[in-house]
Amino acid sequence: MDLGMDSHVLDISWIDKHERMNNIHKNYQREHMDSIKICYIYVNRDSEIEKVVCENETLGQTDNSDTRIISKERVLQIVQNKKVLNDTLKYSMDSILVYNVSIEPENIQKYINSENIEPFLKVYPIVDEILVHPSIFIFHEINSIYFVFKQIEAKTIPKSILKTSIIMDSKPTNKKTKRVRIQEELNVKKTSHNITKKHL
Numbered sequence: 001m002d003l004g005m006d007s008h009v010l011d012i013s014w015i016d017k018h019e020r021m022n023n024i025h026k027n028y029q030r031e032h033m034d035s036i037k038i039c040y041i042y043v044n045r046d047s048e049i050e051k052v053v054c055e056n057e058t059l060g061q062t063d064n065s066d067t068r069i070i071s072k073e074r075v076l077q078i079v080q081n082k083k084v085l086n087d088t089l090k091y092s093m094d095s096i097l098v099y100n101v102s103i104e105p106e107n108i109q110k111y112i113n114s115e116n117i118e119p120f121l122k123v124y125p126i127v128d129e130i131l132v133h134p135s136i137f138i139f140h141e142i143n144s145i146y147f148v149f150k151q152i153e154a155k156t157i158p159k160s161i162l163k164t165s166i167i168m169d170s171k172p173t174n175k176k177t178k179r180v181r182i183q184e185e186l187n188v189k190k191t192s193h194n195i196t197k198k199h200l
Contacts (some may be wrong), residue, residue: 029185030134031067036146040082042091045151049146051085057145059132066134070145072127079126084151086135091149095122100132108136158198 057078059068070078079093101120104113124130135143165188 008186028136030102030104030136031140032068032134033059033132033140033143034068036068036143037131037141038078038146038147041146041148042085042089043094043148043150045153050151055161062131068132070130070132075130076127078147080138082147085149090152091153094148094150095128096126096130097146098122098124098130098132099142099144101132101143102135103139105136142186 035056035058037054038057041049041054042051042053044050050111057070060071061073062069069130077095082121083091099121101111104118132143
């Protein structure tokens with residue numbers, strides 16, 4: 001079979017990857033990434049992960065030829081576009097975590113034997129640009145960005161006490177007014193009765 005004829009149809013990139021893995025003992029240099037996986041994690045009101053959606057995001061260039069970037073404007077755009085799930089559930093941005101293994105080739109063995117991932121895990125401010133540093137090709141697939149969204153608490157609308165208080169207050173007021181009027185009428189009648197008696 002002539003691979004040269006079908007190379008534009010078949011994906012043979014795995015061959016190059018396989019060869020590089022076989023020669024990993026060589027001193028490979030860190031390489032820039034053109035894209036990175038972003039996972040959107042949706043957490044419900046019970047602090048349970050409701051859904052995880054992962055997509056590839058194309059990275060922009062910086063003055064450094066190796067370092068790549070997601071601009072602050074793009075971060076804000078992502079947050080705006082992803083804060084609603086299934087067109088109904090609303091979420092707020094909780095945190096952004098970036099896992100970027102930028103270790104030097106000579107330190108690979110030390111990294112493999114370590115269980116500490118903190119040096120490569122960074123929490124980013126929500127309104128800041130994200131830098132993706134170059135890394136050895138074997139880490140490109142695990143370099144990832146995580147946007148954590150938390151479901152917005154349902155706002156309970158308090159019952160209006162204004163209407164109730166007006167109704168409650170209005171009844172005694174009316175009764176009071178009625179009593180006053182009745183009392184005034186009785187006073188008038190008593191007064192006129194007394195006057196009539198005197199004239200008699």
